[in-house]
Amino acid sequence: MATAEEITGRGKKINLTRSARSPFRSYFDFFMTILTGAFTILTIVPLAALVWDVARQGIGRLGIQSFTELPPPPGLEEGGFGNAILGTLITLGIAAAISVPFGVLAAVYLSEFGRGTRLAYGVKFATNVLAGVPAILAGLFAYTVVVLTTGGFSAFAGGVALSVVMMPIVVRATEEGLLLVPQEMRQAAIGVGATNFQTISRIVIPAALPSIATAVTLALARAGGEAAPLLFTALNNNFWSTDLWAPIATLPVLIYFYAIIPYKAQQEIAWAAALVLLGIVLIVSISSRLLARQRLQ
Amino acid sequence: MSSLAEHPHRSQSLEKRVDTVQIANQSFYWLAVIGAVGIGAVLLWIAVQIGISAWPAIQSYGIQFLTTTTWDPVRNVYGALPQIYGTLVTAAIALVIAIPVGIGVAVFLSEDFLPNSVRTPIALAIELIAAVPSVVIGLWGIFVLIPFLRPFYSFLYDNFSWIPLFSTPPRGNSLLTLGLVLSVMILPTIIAISRGSLIALPRDLRQGALALGATRWETILRVLIPAAFSGIVGSIMLALGRAMGETMAAAMLVGNSNQITPSLLAPGATIASLIASQFGEAGREQVAALLYSGLILMILTLIVNILAEVIIQKFQNVE
Secondary structure, eight states: OOSOOEEEETTEEEEOSOOTTOHHHHHHHHHHHHHHHHHHHHHHHHHHHHHHHHHHHHHTTOSHHHHHSOOOOTTOOOOOOHHHHHHHHHHHHHHHHHHHHHHHHHHHIIIIIOTTOHHHHHHHHHHHHHHHSOHHHHHHHHIIIIIHHHTSOOHHHHHHHHHHHHHHHHHHHHHHHHHHSOHHHHHHHHHTTOOHHHIIIIIIHHHHHHHHHHHHHHHHHHHHTOOGGGTTTTOOOSSOOOOTTSOOOOHHHHHHHHHSSOOHHHHHHHHHHHHHHHHHHHHHHHHHHHHHHHHHO | OHHHHHOHHHHHHHHHHHHHHHHHHHHHHHHHHHHHHHHHHHHHHHHHHHHHHHHHHHHHHGGGGGTOOOEETTTTEEOOHHHHHHHHHHHHHHHHHHHHHHHHHHHHHHTTTSOHHHHHHHHHHHHHHHHSOHHHHHHHIIIIIHHHHHHHHHHHHHHHTTSGGGOSOOOSSSHHHHHHHHHHHHHHHHHHHHHHHHHTSOHHHHHHHHHTTOOHHHHIIIIIHHHTHHHHHHHHHHHHHHHHHOOHHHHHHSOOOOOOOSOTTSOOOOHHHHHHHHGGGOOHHHHHHHHHHHHHHHHHHHHHHHHHHHHHHHHHHHO
16 A cells, blocks of 8 residues: 555546655554554563563472472471462362352353353353452352351362352353354254253263363362462461361462561462462463364364 | 064163153253353352341441441451542552553554464463462562562652652552552453454454555554444453452552552552451451451442443444
C-alpha cells in the first residue's frame, strides 16, 4: 500500500495512495506499534526476573536434605522441608479425590447430556463464577464446614478447601476435552446398540482420557500453589504427619511463614521451597499447555 | 427366537441384563446431573455458609462495621473501613496500570505485528505469570521488588510530597507496592480474554476498514476494539475480581496497617490480607468479625464476577 498505485478505469484515474497531507497518521501508527511492543516486553520482564531470582536464591539451599529432613528450629541452620512436600501431596490427594469425580461428572453432563439446555447454561455460569471466587473464601468455607464441626485444623479440612479451588478448573478443562471427541464416535457406538452409559464410559471417556488427565494436572498445579485456603484449614506442622485429622505442613504455607520471620536460615528455606514449588507449577503448566496445543492441531 | 423359548432361564437372564443396563444408564445420567447441579450448589453453599457464620458479628456490629476504622481485638470493637478502602485502592491502582498495558499487549499479540512462531511463545510466557503461586510472588516482592523500588519511592517523596498521594515517608510495604504487584498478576487475565475476543472478530471487519483507507491502528482503535468491547470489559471485570480477592501477595506486601491515609506510599490493609494475617490467632468474636469481612469480600467479588460472566456470555452469543 505504501507505493503509489494507480488504477485506470473508464478514463478516470483513481489514486489509491493514502493522503500525503497527514503524515501524522503514519507516525501515530508507528508510535502505537512501538508502544504496545514495549508493553509486551514490560509484561514479560517481571516473569523473567521472578524466575531468575527464585532460581538464584533457591538453588544454594536445595539438596537431598531439602526433601528428607524437617525444617530447623529458629536459630539452627541444617534442615529441609520434606514434611511440607509430603503434606502438599496429601492435601492435594484429598482435594483430587473430592473434586475429580465430581468435576468429571459435571463435565460429562455439560458435554454429553445437557448441550444447549438451560441447566447446562446455568451450570457453566456457576462454574465460571466459582472460578472467580477468591481462594481465601474457599478457606473460610472449609473452616466453617469442616474445622468447626470436626473440632480442629486438619489435612482433611485443607483438602476440602483445595477441592473448591480445583473443581471449576476440572469441569472446564474436562468439558473442553470431551467436546474434542468427534461426534461420529458417539454415533457409531449408539448405532451398534450401546446405551448412553456404555458409549460414554467405554468410548467417549477413554478417548478423552489424555485431556482429562491434563485437566486434573492443571488443577493440581493451581491448587498446589495456593496458600490462602490452607492458612486456617490445614494450618501448619513442624513435624512429619500423615494424620488426616491433624494439622499438616504444606509448601505454600511454609513459604509464607518463613518469608515473614527474621531468621536467615528460614528465609533461605523459603527460597528453596519456592524454587521447588515454582519448578513443579511451571513445568506442569507448560507441558500441559503444549500437549493441549498439539492435540488441537 | 425359538432357541430362547427352549431355554426359558436364558431369556430371563437376558431380560435381567437389559434391566441392569437400563438401571446403570439411568443412574449414570442422574449422577451426571447431580455433579452438574452440585457445582451450583457448592457456590450457593459457600455464600450461605459464610453468611450464617458471620451472622453473630453482623448482629453485634451492624452496618457500622463498614464505616468505622477501629480494629481492637482486646475490647472486641471491630470496623473494616480501612480494609475495604485498601482493597478498593489497590485494585484501582492495579487496573489503572493493567488496563492500557493489557489491552495494548492483547492487540499486539492478536494482530500480525510478529510472526506466529514468535507470538505463540510470548502468549504462553504471559499466561505463565498467572500460574506462578502468589506466595512465591509475595516472597519475591519482599526480598527483591521492595528493595528495588525503594529509590523510586524516595524520589517520589522527596520531590512530590506536596501531592497528597505521596505525602508520607516511603515504606516498602505499601498500597502502591501491592497495587503494582497486583497489576502484574491480573495482566494475564486481561490479555488472554481480550486477545481471545479480538481474534474471534470476523476478518471482514478488518478488510472493510482497511479497504476504506484506514491505517492499521485506526482500524484497531475505531473498529476492532469497539467490536470486541464487551469481551474486553468482561476481562477487566474478571481481573478486578481477582485483584480484590488476592490474598498472599496482599498479606506479604501491603503492610497490614489499620489506617486510612491519602498517601499510596503508606502501608495499608486489604480485606483478604486482614483475614490471612489475623485468622490463625483470632478469638471467637474476632473470628466472627473476620467472617463478616469475608462476607463483604464475597459479596464484592460475586457482584464483579457475575457482571463479568453476563458481559462475556452476551458477547459470545453475539458471536
